[in-house]
Amino acid sequence: METGIKKTEQKILDEWRKYAESINDAHEFSEDGLLYRGNIFFEYDTWHRKEGKEEELWLNSRRKLLIITKELNDNETWNIREETGRQNCAAFSYHRGVPFIKNLRMWSYGLLNSTSDYYPEFDEARDMNVSGPFFENAPIAHINCKKQCGGAQISQKTLSEYINRYSIFLKSQIALYDADVILCCGNANGQNLIFDFVKSQYLDDLQLVDDTGNWIYYSPSTGKIVIDSYHPSARIGYKEVYEDMMSGFRTTLKYIENA
Secondary structure, eight states: OOOHHHHHHHHHHHHHHHHHHHTTOOTTBOOOEEOOOSOEEEETTEEEEOOOSHHHHHHHOSSOEEEEESOOBSSSOOOGGGOOOOOSSSSOOTTOOOHHHHHHHHHHHHHHHOBTTBOOOHHHHHOHHHHHHHHHHSOEEEEESSOBOBOSOOOHHHHHHHHHHTHHHHHHHHHHHOOSEEEEEEEBTTBOHHHHHHHHHTOTTOEEOTTSTTOEEEOTTTOOEEEEEEOTTOSSOHHHHHHHHHHHHHHHHHHHHHO
8 A cells, every 4th residue: 555655646646747748748658766675586587576564664764865867768667666677587696787776776876875984995885796786675766857758869959848747747756866976967068957956946046066066966955955966877887987976075065074
């Protein structure tokens, strides 16, 4: 039985889909949100996950992470709440996987384990046998701005159109989770439409934190941290991005601690 966050999440998604259907834009609509934390199983050549105690985990966690990406890179819909990051083959290994999921694992591991004095070393986060299981059990919500399936790339123009078209639903879904850290995975050539939306529609008092490489922001009124991040599939070195992000995040935590 759905309660609380999950019940409201599903209501938002149902209304989002209904509106998309009304304008003939609901083809391959993928639901997303609070990642399931139930049993993982392999069926029909695909890894699946059942619902579990994800809402209880979320509500009782000291730090909650919301990941916002552009769209699902697939040609058919699936429920992103079942996301595990596992490659769809029975001979499973955490070390198999695309850069997208490897980065999300590492970034999630670092962001949820860092303190004002410490962040996990890159080699630790890069060990998929460490960050892989962590990703599968951590308090994470993952949503796309565009619910319809897409491809490897989406133009800024198209993304902007979808963000504006469904802004009321996107804003409601972001606000629902009340996450402590929001990872806006969309910076391209110095522009991040996802971050811009969060700043203009959700946390309008965001301030850039000094000495964070111009990509970590803080909301004084809420205590929330927003990261103006590259896309997880960006062709930039794993180590460079990880260390820059975590160094800036640690600086931000120290800034908040001393504020």
